[in-house]
Amino acid sequence: MTDNKEQDTEIHPLKSEEGVSPASPAKKGVCLGGSRLFHLSSWRTVAFFASLFLCLTIVFAFSFIIPCPVRPVSQRTWINTYRDSSTYTFLAVTDANNDKVMDVIFAFRGSNGSLNASCSNKGFSPCSFLVAVTGTNGSVLWKRSLSHELLWVQCGIENLGGLEAAGCLVFNSQHLTAIDSRSGVTLWENNNTLELKQLAVKVPDLDGDDVGDVALIGSAENKTKVVIVSGKTGQQIGTDADPGLSDVSGHVIHVTSSGSYYILFKKDSAVYGYALKNIVAMAIKMPGSNTSNIKLQQDPKWEEMTNSTSGSVSVYNSGSVQHLLKMGIQGKTPENLLLVTGHWVELIDGQSLSSLWRVNITKVISEPVFGNFNNDGVPDVVVEDEIGNGTKKVVILNGSSGAVLWEVEMMSSSTSPKPSTVNTADNRSAFLFWGEVRGKTNTTVSLNQQDFLYLLHPSYPKILLELNNSTENIAAFKAVLFEKSRHACYVLLTGPTEQSETGSVSLSKRELKEDVTLSRVVRLSQEEGFSDKEVRDSFLMLQYSSSA
Known part of the structure; x- marks a missing residue:
């Protein structure tokens, strides 16, 4: 019997001497653990399907319920016609309504009924209108009537009025107005007695308000004057500066390789450059004025070419100047200067002022x-x-x-x-x-x-x-x-x-x-x-x- 029992033990090693498996209690524990695992697995299944449902809901919401931005549909061709009117030669292109499509700003003269706007209450007829139309289909974005004959408009001036978008300057009858190109509303106004026949130039921030300012070049009593106004408020900074010139017919702002700003004045037969630092010093010359926060400098190379008497740099003096343009080259500072005279077109280096080439024309x-x-x-x-x-x-x-x-x-x-x-x-x-x-x-x-x-x-x-x-x-x-x-x-x-x-x-x-x-x-x-x-x-x- 003993041998049979031992043999049986060898054949069934997990059985006890009483013929009951020693693992029987353990099997009970395994069943209890399996039950707990079953409940845990059920919760995991519920969590998985809940997460999947949530993800599908979000995808569905973003795909169908929340619409994607609609890209404006631009008409290939559109035309607007205004009867019994006349126009100006001004035309500007900018994104006025922030839809990533360029819009058009222009001006024309029309009757009081034009564009359902009137300026008869301002005592002026015919009206001059400044209008912005959308580039997609030509519909009117905004319009404003002007009480006097428009002399010039200049758009694309960054941060005008302290806004992020570019603005426009409108000048008519000694009245300068800054407007928001997005809405046409007035940002600021400046009444000036100068005869401003030329567009303004954007200059660095001179009054410490973190907004670039504007230089106006005009004439008074046959003398050229420079008036600097705040780009944020339109208030004049200092007094009128007199660079000692007359009969100026054009100007550009020029930045040299050292980062120095110069205003280049075009006369009939020459071009002269004046350091913006010196012009600001003329304007802000009142006793006790604080100019330490104005970070302007003069170019060392240009100062070597400056006339000690007039304070000007002779940029060009070889013939009658009809056009003065800046020609930028990507990655190169400063920009070169293109001059058109009565007999040739000439390009000069923007730093050394030496001639790069000249072509004869009729x-x-x-x-x-x-x-x-x-x-x-x-x-x-x-x-x-x-x-x-x-x-x-x-x-x-x-x-x-x-x-x-x-x-x-x-x-x-x-x-x-x-x-x-x-x-x-x-x-x-x-x-x-x-x-x-x-x-x-x-x-x-x-x-x-x-x-x-x-x-x-x-x-x-x-x-x-x-x-x-x-x-x-x-x-x-x-x-x-x-x-x-x-x-x-x-x-x-x-x-x-x-x-x-x-x-x-x-x-x-x-x-x-x-x-x-x-x-x-x-x-x-x-x-x-x-x-x-x-x-x-x-x-x-x-x-x-x-x-x-």
């Missing part, structure tokens, strides 16, 4: 514009040169050397606006200009009635696209990217510009690709072997860029 008939023709990182210069007999030559000059990159002769009109450019994604530009390319037939009469708009891209230097034509007087024209890196259009403002004349004033926006589809291909040479359809298709595939 007579420049419009202000030059900049674009990129050869993709070398240096802006090229578009010049319209009158060559006689109602003909002009449109020339694109190499910004690096002044060499002619491209040119074409065409019939000219006195009402043609200056050219415009828009950047393309290949680091070049599309060039737009008005005139009429002479064909095989005699077209010497037609330009008295029509202006033609042409599009050029460096990919096809021997081909132009004739996009549009106009029989109206063109007051202003501008090529614009209405949305970042897309929606390339041009804005056209037509109508009489004289106060004594009235007629139909039209403001229109047209998408370039829309006009390309309907364009006429003009071949400057028969060497190009592309069909008209291939040319249009290539222009339709152009991608545009917001960066230079």
